[in-house]
Amino acid sequence: MEPNDRSVKLFLIIAPHSLPPDHFRSTGAIPHMADMKATIKAVSIDLFFKKGYFATSISDIAKGSGIQKASIYYHYASKEDLLYHILTSTMDDLTMYLNRRLAAVANVEPRMRSAVRGHVRFHLERQKENFIANSELRGLTREHYRSIVQQRDEYERIFQDLIRQGAEEKVFADGDVKILSYAILTLCTAGATWFNSDGRLTVGEIADIYETFIISGLKQGKLDVQ
Numbered sequence: 001m002e003p004n005d006r007s008v009k010l011f012l013i014i015a016p017h018s019l020p021p022d023h024f025r026s027t028g029a030i031p032h033m034a035d036m037k038a039t040i041k042a043v044s045i046d047l048f049f050k051k052g053y054f055a056t057s058i059s060d061i062a063k064g065s066g067i068q069k070a071s072i073y074y075h076y077a078s079k080e081d082l083l084y085h086i087l088t089s090t091m092d093d094l095t096m097y098l099n100r101r102l103a104a105v106a107n108v109e110p111r112m113r114s115a116v117r118g119h120v121r122f123h124l125e126r127q128k129e130n131f132i133a134n135s136e137l138r139g140l141t142r143e144h145y146r147s148i149v150q151q152r153d154e155y156e157r158i159f160q161d162l163i164r165q166g167a168e169e170k171v172f173a174d175g176d177v178k179i180l181s182y183a184i185l186t187l188c189t190a191g192a193t194w195f196n197s198d199g200r201l202t203v204g205e206i207a208d209i210y211e212t213f214i215i216s217g218l219k220q221g222k223l224d225v226q
Contacts, residue, residue, distance in 0.1 A: 039066075040072060043061055052136070053136040057079075087133050090129045099158075102115060112214075115159060116211050116214050120203075163177045166218065
């Protein structure tokens with residue numbers, strides 16, 4: 001998360017009739033539009049993760065999708081628009097995932113445990129999207145950047161409300177709610193940068209470690225700052 005960036009469409013206009021419907025290369029058949037849009041997104045996620053957003057060209061995405069370059073613009077207005085769609089849909093899915101987990105749990109400590117585990121699991125299980133979300137923000141326009149920051153703010157507030165409630169109920173120690181939320185989310189999000197699915201620990205085991213560490217920290221008490 002970016003606590004200091006609270007403040008902080010380019011569209012390529014192509015007339016629909018300017019792109020013939022026979023740009024798809026493989027069999028000559030035109031896939032369902034929604035399927036092709038999903039394919040382009042999946043290919044882009046893989047390329048942005050491996051090569052980086054700026055090093056990936058529209059031609060790379062088109063080649064990976066099995067279509068011609070111009071056909072990309074049936075589905076996305078620009079490469080930046082594609083990046084924004086990946087980031088905003090990932091944030092939407094993350095928020096929905098968290099809310100569903102919390103809806104099934106009562107009391108603040110179990111809710112925080114579930115929130116931490118959910119955040120870790122989501123970032124490890126959808127590693128590529130989350131790695132992109134935290135490394136390629138500079139590729140967005142100012143308008144799209146602000147939109148993503150707003151989504152992140154709303155997500156952070158869920159954790160802040162849990163921390164605040166826990167302190168009020170004397171379950172967690174008193175502390176700076178915002179800074180604690182930034183610390184928790186930054187720690188849990190970092191897994192997307194180093195996780196290896198073939199490593200010695202499973203996603204669940206890693207989530208166990210994070211859950212124990214964070215809940216212990218919230219309960220231990222506020223450190224005296226000299």
